[in-house]
Amino acid sequence: MTTRYTKDHEWVRLEGDIATIGISKYAAEQLGDVVYAELPAAGKAFKQGDDMAVVESAKTASDVYAPISGEIVEGNSAISGENWQIINDEPEAGGWFVKVKVSNEAELDALMDEAAYADYVKGL
Structure with missing residues (x-):
């Protein structure tokens, strides 16, 4: 199971035709x-x-962009239940946002793998 990242700091992890999406630790x-x-x-x-x-903090509000095309099949009930701290505590695990039925798996090819994302973040 490979994780891919966008330049906007979303991550996507594909399992079959379902992708789990969230924001990166960074x-x-x-x-x-x-x-x-x-x-x-x-x-x-x-x-x-x-x-x-949309995710809001004491500092700012930020849009979260779809890293891959598809249809939402599930939202993270922990977040929906106002347990927003899980986004900070486990952004790339329990703090995921949604699960999506992927419509174009080839879009993953345009995203960064973990090593490329780590290099990208170092340059910020």
Whole structure:
């Protein structure tokens, strides 16, 4: 199971035709303490690069962009239940945002692997 990253600090992990999506550890650190997150409803479809969710911290609000095209099949109930701290505590594990039924797996090829993302973040 490979994790891919966008330049906007979203990650995507594909299992079969379902992708789990969230924000990177770097993004969570830059945001600071998350105080709110708004996730899309199941059934909503997105194209790669579309605004998909919103995350707010004491510092700022940020859009979360779809790293891959598809339809939402599940939102993270932990986040929906106002347990926003999980985004800071486990951004690349339990703090995932949504699961998506992927419509174009080839889009993953345009994203960075973990090593390339680590190099990208070092340059910021």
